[in-house]
Amino acid sequence: MEEAKRVSSQPLLKYPPENNRRLIAIAQVQDSMNITIVGSGYVGTTLAACLADFGHEVVAIDIDEDPVRAINAGEAPIHEPGLDELVAEHAGENLTATKDYAAVADAEVTFLALPTPARDDGSLDIAAIESGSESVGEALARAEQAGAVPDGEIARHLVVIKSTVTPAVPEEVVVPAIERGLGRALKPELSTSDQEGNGADDSDTPGQFEVGMATNPEFLREGTAVSDLLNPDKMVFGYDAEWAGDRLEGVFEPLLTDEVPIVRTDPATAMMIKYANNAFLASKISLINELGNVCKEYGIDAYEVADAIGLDDRIGEQFLRSGVGWGGSCFNKDVDALRAAARDRGYEPALLDAAVAVNDTQPARLLALLDEHVDVDGKRVAVLGLAFKPGTDDTRNSRAVPVIEGLTERGADVVAYDPVAVDDIRDRYPHLRFEAAESARVALSGAHAAVVVTDWDEFAALDSEFDSMAEPVVVDGRRVIERRDGITYEGLTW
Ligand SMILES: NC(=O)C1=CN([C@@H]2O[C@H](COP(=O)(O)OP(=O)(O)OC[C@H]3O[C@@H](n4cnc5c(N)ncnc54)[C@H](O)[C@@H]3O)[C@@H](O)[C@H]2O)C=CC1
Ligand SMILES: O=C(O)[C@H]1O[C@H](OP(=O)(O)OP(=O)(O)OC[C@H]2O[C@@H](n3ccc(=O)[nH]c3=O)[C@H](O)[C@@H]2O)[C@H](O)[C@@H](O)[C@@H]1O
Numbered sequence: 001m002e003e004a005k006r007v008s009s010q011p012l013l014k015y016p017p018e019n020n021r022r023l024i025a026i027a028q029v030q031d032s033m034n035i036t037i038v039g040s041g042y043v044g045t046t047l048a049a050c051l052a053d054f055g056h057e058v059v060a061i062d063i064d065e066d067p068v069r070a071i072n073a074g075e076a077p078i079h080e081p082g083l084d085e086l087v088a089e090h091a092g093e094n095l096t097a098t099k100d101y102a103a104v105a106d107a108e109v110t111f112l113a114l115p116t117p118a119r120d121d122g123s124l125d126i127a128a129i130e131s132g133s134e135s136v137g138e139a140l141a142r143a144e145q146a147g148a149v150p151d152g153e154i155a156r157h158l159v160v161i162k163s164t165v166t167p168a169v170p171e172e173v174v175v176p177a178i179e180r181g182l183g184r185a186l187k188p189e190l191s192t193s194d195q196e197g198n199g200a201d202d203s204d205t206p207g208q209f210e211v212g213m214a215t216n217p218e219f220l221r222e223g224t225a226v227s228d229l230l231n232p233d234k235m236v237f238g239y240d241a242e243w244a245g246d247r248l249e250g251v252f253e254p255l256l257t258d259e260v261p262i263v264r265t266d267p268a269t270a271m272m273i274k275y276a277n278n279a280f281l282a283s284k285i286s287l288i289n290e291l292g293n294v295c296k297e298y299g300i301d302a303y304e305v306a307d308a309i310g311l312d313d314r315i316g317e318q319f320l321r322s323g324v325g326w327g328g329s330c331f332n333k334d335v336d337a338l339r340a341a342a343r344d345r346g347y348e349p350a351l352l353d354a355a356v357a358v359n360d361t362q363p364a365r366l367l368a369l370l371d372e373h374v375d376v377d378g379k380r381v382a383v384l385g386l387a388f389k390p391g392t393d394d395t396r397n398s399r400a401v402p403v404i405e406g407l408t409e410r411g412a413d414v415v416a417y418d419p420v421a422v423d424d425i426r427d428r429y430p431h432l433r434f435e436a437a438e439s440a441r442v443a444l445s446g447a448h449a450a451v452v453v454t455d456w457d458e459f460a461a462l463d464s465e466f467d468s469m470a471e472p473v474v475v476d477g478r479r480v481i482e483r484r485d486g487i488t489y490e491g492l493t494w
Pocket of ligand 2: 164218219220221222223278281285318319320321322323324325326327328329330331388389
């Protein structure tokens with residue numbers, strides 16, 4: 001019994017151990033390709049740097065000058081462990097950036113890593129993916145007219161959708177947009193053979209591009225983007241033409257070891273796999289949050305319960321950390337897009353609706369717990385953490401947003417501390433009223449309460465800092481602070 005108790009009282013691993021995961025390519029490609037990557041955000045820059053590390057010649061394209069300038073200066077435009085090093089190593093060599101889509105014509109493969117945000121009704125905003133696809137088609141058409149493809153030949157160009165798009169988008173949006181740019185169908189009339197560069201039936205006919213479309217969803221997480229990309233659980237390739245599948249395998253050759261399963265499927269199914277993946281993970285968190293809420297009502301520690309159910313292989317130990325809920329750029333928008341896509345076809349996604357409802361409720365539950373201990377009206381309250389999760393400066397949909405809003409509604413003077421995310425939250429959510437503190441110690445000093453929103457490791461080390469609080473009430477939304485004498489501690493689900 002004693003032994004069992006010790007095991008189950010250990011906190012769950014926050015995330016899988018990263019220290020044995022590689023941050024550089026272990027192998028180089030045999031045949032280097034010219035690759036363009038449209039969109040230099042989290043996914044595009046990580047992909048660009050990793051593909052350059054595989055030995056490909058990579059050009060990153062973005063409409064925004066800032067990431068282009070950063071990459072060309074050898075700096076990562078976003079904060080991701082290991083990314084600065086990779087960009088610094090390859091920039092100016094086999095990794096360059098530009099605002100000019102003309103680079104597409106020199107490439108064998110173009111990845112679209114463009115944003116796919118949610119519209120107000122939750123459905124997918126396809127504006128960037130549509131205009132990016134059209135720009136790719138236009139660039140290929142211009143190059144064709146300038147004689148980029150030798151007379152009588154067909155040059156194959158593969159457009160790969162890396163962005164997360166609902167299943168109908170590849171065929172119903174991307175293909176027509178590329179065709180609009182090209183001014184014709186993806187496959188030219190001339191193409192009579194399956195052999196690239198060999199499809200000519202008339203050597204006087206101007207050469208043309210044959211454009212293929214594939215999907216290759218990305219499963220990386222922010223904060224561990226490089227290591228996730230280089231250590232995938234699976235690769236999903238969605239394509240129709242065999243040559244497209246072969247080319248995708250050529251791009252990712254160093255990753256395709258015996259340990260990495262490859263799912264080869266059609267473009268729509270590949271994207272459904274991506275949505276199902278995110279919907280499952282988000283719902284798993286909501287389920288453990290709901291179970292945690294019930295645990296709390298009975299004075300039971302939800303983490304002890306989670307540790308135990310995680311021992312069942314069918315459940316698995318990951319994504320069972322209950323608390324203030326999920327944030328980030330993708331779970332919200334992807335679950336919303338899937339709900340909207342389901343409704344679009346007449347299906348009511350009751351379970352996905354419930355997952356979102358539980359997630360929306362957790363910040364209010366945290367504040368209700370706080371209300372039980374202190375009336376914060378006119379009092380200083382410390383918010384520890386602004387990023388949607390540790391290891392990133394991204395505050396998109398961070399649970400800090402509803403928490404700060406709720407505190408402000410209660411009349412509290414909010415003092416927030418985050419090691420990296422203050423600028424991001426100020427830019428994205430200018431309506432939030434809070435004073436930024438330079439350290440957790442400063443935020444806690446004189447505070448009548450503290451709430452924990454992000455599980456930064458440094459918060460676990462806080463100790464004497466709590467002594468300077470006016471009233472040492474701590475409501476922990478992430479199970480990161482240890483209970484200790486001298487503070488009134490409330491865990492959200494424990
Ligand atoms: N962020 C993440 O962790 C993950 C994101 N995804 C998906 O990948 C896609 C990209 O996401 P992020 O990299 O997070 O986006 P992001 O917002 O970080 O970056 C997108 C980039 O595209 C650029 N852009 C916008 N319109 C453009 C255009 N017409 N031409 C060229 N560049 C243009 C923007 O300036 C920006 O630099 C989304 O569909 C997302 O759902 C998938 C897996 C993980
Ligand atoms: O499509 C995407 O963009 C990505 O979305 C998530 O990645 P990400 O949002 O970067 O971060 P996660 O580590 O999944 O965390 C998401 C949120 O869930 C919360 N979370 C996570 C795990 C957990 O047990 N409990 C919990 O509340 C985190 O605090 C965070 O707010 C997925 O994990 C990736 O596989 C996917 O590629």
